[in-house]
Amino acid sequence: MRNGIELDGWVITTDNSAGIGCKELDVVKAPDQLAAKFAARVALLEQWAAGSEPEAVLVHNFSGDAQWLAYKAGIEEIFQEAEMAVPQIGGSSETNMATLQSGIAVTMLGRQQRFVLSEPLQWFVYGKPLVGKAVLEQKKAVADLKKIRTAIRSGLAERIWPIGSKGIAAEARKLFGETASLSADIDLAASAGPACCVLLGVKKDWVKETERFFGEFLEPLIIEKEEGSV
Template structure:
């Protein structure tokens, strides 16, 4: 379990974004499609973490009616880039009150296809933990969803776990109740992962090298302190 809700085999995941967009008082300036795409990215990765594929998307738009279409375009772009069919997208917009900063939330509903957990997995970190402007300025350091989808289809990765705002070390502790070693040439284990720019991947030992070679950089093996 991460942050999803599971009801009768249906998985519900969500993420939100605030003060990121094109309004004058936004803390981080970004095009609306990019803002929505990265909010949807987190919800999608949490679907995958639960062994689910999204069937429908709800968009909660607090920025105003004129932002709806750009937000939808960003969500659709995410599914295209991940190599997934475009789901139904619905939701609502705040049109009565004008907000000074951008805000939205993306909720995904999927059907659980089975737990992707197996014993004796080896783990790697794929992508660098980034947040704010660093996300926009370092696209080559962000985990590629199309590559992850390809590896899942080939059954070369058995678990996906997105890295959130508390960083890699906190996610390893939450997921495995273990302590990750500090890596000399790896990412900062305490840095915020922002909109899940990095992920933890569980593979069978015989597949680890194949997975790392396919993903290329930035990907790092995970080593644990002794229990």
């Protein structure tokens, strides 16, 4: 798992943002609903990476009561995009102090429901690494949550691994080791922001089906270790 905890079958994942929102001193001006949506997107993808489905969502809202409904709507939107039932959403808002910048953390709790394979797989990058305004300007290049969930549930995708701000190469080496040699027809060092792209691992005899299903913005990732190809 990329950024979470596994405990007795429970999977806990989280993501946060600060200085992103509608407050005067926010570094990045963006709708509060959008800030919550992308934080929830990362936490959801990390649930799937661990073979889990979220059963509850906790929101840590440091922005104030006025932002709560927008944050909740952003989290609901991400589940609607994935065509999932929205789990219970609870949490807490800072009401004692008026904060000058926005801040939110989204935590998801789920039960592991599928075994995550470690056998040799064919790997792909799905989506483009995007950050900032490019996320909104190139929406079609952002990995589609509905497609990812369909691929997981159908067995087409055996593993997924979300890519964040450190880029594809940094995340891939967590899976394949620091000495792995990586190549793809895509920038492996570029930030993927709020998990705009993911790594997909599929069985090697399902490559053609994977290419047909995901279509555009799917690139093979070639991984070579010292002992040979993966």
